[in-house]
Amino acid sequence: xxxxxxxxxxxxxxxxxxxxxxxxxxxxxxxxxxxxxxxxxxxxxxxxxxxxxxxxxxxxxxxxxxxxxxxxxxxxxxxxxxxxxxxxxxxxxxxxxxxxxxxxxxxxxxxxxxxxxxxxxxxxxxxxxxxxxxxxxxxxxxxxxxxxxxxxxxxxxxxxxxxxxxxxxxxxxxxxxxxxxxxxxxxxxxxxxxxxxxxxxxxxxxxxxxxxxxxxxxxxxxxxxxxxxxxxxxxxxxxxxxxxxxxxxxxxxxxxxxxxxxxxxxxxxxxxxxxxxxx
Amino acid sequence: xxxxxxxxxxxxxxxxxxxxxxxxxxxxxxxxxxxxxxxxxxxxxxxxxxxxxxxxxxxxxxxxxxxxxxxxxxxxxxxxxxxxxxxxxxxxxxxxxxxxxxxxxxxxxxxxxxxxxxxxx
Numbered sequence: 001x002x003x004x005x006x007x008x009x010x011x012x013x014x015x016x017x018x019x020x021x022x023x024x025x026x027x028x029x030x031x032x033x034x035x036x037x038x039x040x041x042x043x044x045x046x047x048x049x050x051x052x053x054x055x056x057x058x059x060x061x062x063x064x065x066x067x068x069x070x071x072x073x074x075x076x077x078x079x080x081x082x083x084x085x086x087x088x089x090x091x092x093x094x095x096x097x098x099x100x101x102x103x104x105x106x107x108x109x110x111x112x113x114x115x116x117x118x119x120x121x122x123x124x125x126x127x128x129x130x131x132x133x134x135x136x137x138x139x140x141x142x143x144x145x146x147x148x149x150x151x152x153x154x155x156x157x158x159x160x161x162x163x164x165x166x167x168x169x170x171x172x173x174x175x176x177x178x179x180x181x182x183x184x185x186x187x188x189x190x191x192x193x194x195x196x197x198x199x200x201x202x203x204x205x206x207x208x209x210x211x212x213x214x215x216x217x218x219x220x221x222x223x224x225x226x227x228x229x230x231x232x233x234x235x236x237x238x239x240x241x242x243x244x245x246x247x248x249x250x251x252x253x254x255x256x257x258x259x260x261x262x263x264x265x266x267x268x269x270x271x272x273x274x275x276x277x278x279x
Numbered sequence: 280x281x282x283x284x285x286x287x288x289x290x291x292x293x294x295x296x297x298x299x300x301x302x303x304x305x306x307x308x309x310x311x312x313x314x315x316x317x318x319x320x321x322x323x324x325x326x327x328x329x330x331x332x333x334x335x336x337x338x339x340x341x342x343x344x345x346x347x348x349x350x351x352x353x354x355x356x357x358x359x360x361x362x363x364x365x366x367x368x369x370x371x372x373x374x375x376x377x378x379x380x381x382x383x384x385x386x387x388x389x390x391x392x393x394x395x396x397x398x399x400x
Contacts, residue, residue: 161389165396166380175366
């Protein structure tokens with residue numbers, strides 16, 4: 001790929017999605033953008049680059065952005081955060097919201113929805129204790145295609161074997177040919193919307209729990225800070241933020257503080273895990 | 280080091296599974312059908328069994344039912360690994376005492392997470 005084409009694509013992606021691509025990632029750009037070029041009946045990446053330069057076709061720019069944003073996901077990814085959610089975060093926040101009896105959870109950059117649905121399975125297990133509560137799980141992603149997939153709740157045989165225990169597959173999914181669809185009861189707990197994390201988040205409302213895992217790693221420092229600041233404005237003082245295993249708020253923003261003793265968990269300062277034990 | 284018995288009539292599948300499991304630090308042995316697997320278990324109960332369904336001589340499900348009645352046969356974690364991918368087969372396996380279920384084709388990620396879920400890793 002020509003250097004000037006790489007630079008053009010990486011500037012475009014930075015503006016639209018916050019994604020930072022260094023030159024050693026040229027292979028990634030090539031492998032992800034070739035299918036886009038083919039879809040648009042172009043010969044290759046040079047033609048794609050030329051077209052982007054001369055004709056700002058929104059549909060094409062969107063396809064390029066979607067192709068480059070990583071859509072890797074699995075059910076109960078990393079497991080530990082979900083144990084933490086079940087054993088610590090959920091009970092503590094249920095206590096704190098005992099009069100309001102409502103909880104809003106956000107799966108930010110939700111990809112094909114596995115994280116949001118994993119949470120719905122946990123909440124379904126707790127259904128008895130949550131009777132009369134208003135529970136809302138919202139998944140957002142920059143990719144319209146991912147949001148559509150997430151809404152459908154349909155997964156391949158390969159996807160349902162990533163992180164999902166077989167008993168949960170049997171309990172919560174219906175088989176349809178070689179695909180598996182999550183049951184309507186869980187689907188109705190979750191809503192999905194197309195949303196750019198770099199944009200205005202205020203219309204999404206307030207969230208008690210935010211999962212924003214393995215998203216910041218794709219951003220540069222100022223973008224990380226900006227995203228964390230805007231997420232913080234959508235959260236109450238005692239809300240909690242989940243980041244991915246390789247991510248932190250330290251050195252990026254002062255607004256979030258690590259929750260003591262709980263890896264990957266952050267709050268604006270009002271959430272305490274004191275005395276908690278997560279197996 | 281934990282032990283795993285790989286039961287599959289395909290030598291290729293056994294080889295692939297064995298490689299993945301050895302990378303996960305299991306000591307592996309192999310059996311070509313349910314009967315050979317019974318003999319291996321009678322000699323020494325493994326910690327884990329990766330089990331195909333359709334095999335000559337004795338099928339995986341028949342082996343599993345017999346295993347769970349053997350003395351010490353409750354201990355091994357049994358993970359089915361089969362092309363049978365419908366709900367009815369999965370339910371039959373679970374009620375016969377399988378701990379997890381992998382639908383072929385599989386990869387190392389799937390084996391790893393399934394083994395972790397049943398507490399083998």
